[in-house]
Amino acid sequence: MKMKDKILACAQKLVQQRGFNGFSYADIANEVGIRKASLHHHFPTKADLGLSLIKVYSEQLDSALFSISSSSLPANEKLLQYIALYRGSLEAKRICLGGMLATEALTLDTAMLPSLKQFFTRNTEWLTEILIEGQSQQVFILGNGSASNYARMLLSSLQGALLISRATDNAEAFEQTASSLMTSLMRKS
Amino acid sequence: MKMKDKILACAQKLVQQRGFNGFSYADIANEVGIRKASLHHHFPTKADLGLSLIKVYSEQLDSALFSISSSSLPANEKLLQYIALYRGSLEAKRICLGGMLATEALTLDTAMLPSLKQFFTRNTEWLTEILIEGQSQQVFILGNGSASNYARMLLSSLQGALLISRATDNAEAFEQTASSLMTSLMRKS
DNA sequence: GTCTATAACGAGATAGAC
DNA sequence: GTCTATCTCGTTATAGAC
Numbered sequence A, B: 001m002k003m004k005d006k007i008l009a010c011a012q013k014l015v016q017q018r019g020f021n022g023f024s025y026a027d028i029a030n031e032v033g034i035r036k037a038s039l040h041h042h043f044p045t046k047a048d049l050g051l052s053l054i055k056v057y058s059e060q061l062d063s064a065l066f067s068i069s070s071s072s073l074p075a076n077e078k079l080l081q082y083i084a085l086y087r088g089s090l091e092a093k094r095i096c097l098g099g100m101l102a103t104e105a106l107t108l109d110t111a112m113l114p115s116l117k118q119f120f121t122r123n124t125e126w127l128t129e130i131l132i133e134g135q136s137q138q139v140f141i142l143g144n145g146s147a148s149n150y151a152r153m154l155l156s157s158l159q160g161a162l163l164i165s166r167a168t169d170n171a172e173a174f175e176q177t178a179s180s181l182m183t184s185l186m187r188k189s
Numbered sequence C: 001g002t003c004t005a006t007a008a009c010g011a012g013a014t015a016g017a018c
Numbered sequence D: 001g002t003c004t005a006t007c008t009c010g011t012t013a014t015a016g017a018c
Helices: A001-017 A025-032 A035-040 A048-072 A075-091 A097-103 A111-136 A147-167 A171-186 B003-019 B027-031 B036-042 B044-071 B075-091 B098-104 B110-136 B147-167 B171-186
Strands: none
Touching: A001 A025, A001 A035, A001 A097, A001 A111, A025 A035, A025 B027, A025 B110, A035 A147, A035 B075, A035 B147, A048 A075, A048 A111, A048 B110, A075 A111, A075 A147, A075 A171, A075 B147, A075 B171, A097 A111, A097 A147, A097 B003, A097 B147, A111 A147, A111 B147, A111 B171, A147 B098, A147 B171, A171 B147, B003 B036, B003 B075, B027 B036, B044 B110, B075 B110, B075 B147, B075 B171, B098 B110, B098 B147, B147 B171
16 A cells, blocks of 8 residues: 555545644554655645545545445335445444544635535435335335435435444444434334 | 623634534634634633533523424424525525534533534434324324434434535525425325 | 643644655 | 654743732
8 A cells, every 4th residue: 555545545544533723744644554745746745635635535435336326226125335435434432534524624725615515515425316116116104205305314414423423332222223314214104 | 792792603603614623713804803812711621612602602592492383383394494504504504503613522512412412412313202202193204203203313314414515515405305304204105 | 811831732734864 | 755853833831910
């Protein structure tokens, strides 16, 4: 693994666990085994690092979403796989990098904000597709609400559940929210 | 207004907008009009300030929830008033103080964590009551899911919607999520 | 209760040798 | 690409006068 990728992986973990304002170049240097000054060769400023982080994370998302979409599973199973991405974060005591940066938005270099917005748009659009797919497969029942509205609600709910469950050290709370989301989509009432 | 309360109000705004790691005593000093050193007379350490902030915010919550509960409105109207609390934050470009601290949990003085957990518990319990009330009034239809599970989902969703809507500068996204939450509770499918 | 002054430390960043 | 050395600034916090 190239040093640049080691740095990115380490910084990504630190942002997801502690926030962009919650770690320093010294933290990365200690973990990857080079000196602080050497980090600036790869990422001249912390804002440069931040831009790369959101870019890499968006690529990871695209890859994961493509993998899920490509399967021949029914839409409800695809949604469960999407939820499993969040569960994986929780187990590593991480929240979503997008969600973390969103809370810190007012303190970030404004160059990071368009990519952040795009990250949420991407999630919402993908979820909307899955919901529409599920409707036509008759595994989801959306009632009067539009699919895109429901997609936003799913995204918000998973982001919120992730941060609350981690902070309260209550994994069961995440599962209960996930369960409520699935049943409210599938129930016939 | 006493200086101590001015400091608390200012610090609360700064936390909700920028995060606990996103402001300094210098920021408060500039806004309230005293010197940095004088702040330490009121709050010796930043952790002391943090503890007071979560305590005061929890009191504000209790007051707001009591006010809503005391009305004779139907449960769905009470829930709309609860949602309006989040809308008010969004309009001030703030997120929930609890949600913000939750993302920073791994960097906070551990003395703050029990109060933070209690804050989320309080929200969940109140929402559970409202949902049960709404069921008996037949304005809410919960299907198979339990009221407390649904309450957690509501809380998570509103927290997530608040931070995403603020970061993407898209108030409509918040309204769409709020709308989806209400319709999924009230629809007969 | 607020002030000036300062300590002690860590942050992001740069220069230049190897 | 990584190092040592250094800079500048901002951070939390303390001491002691008023």
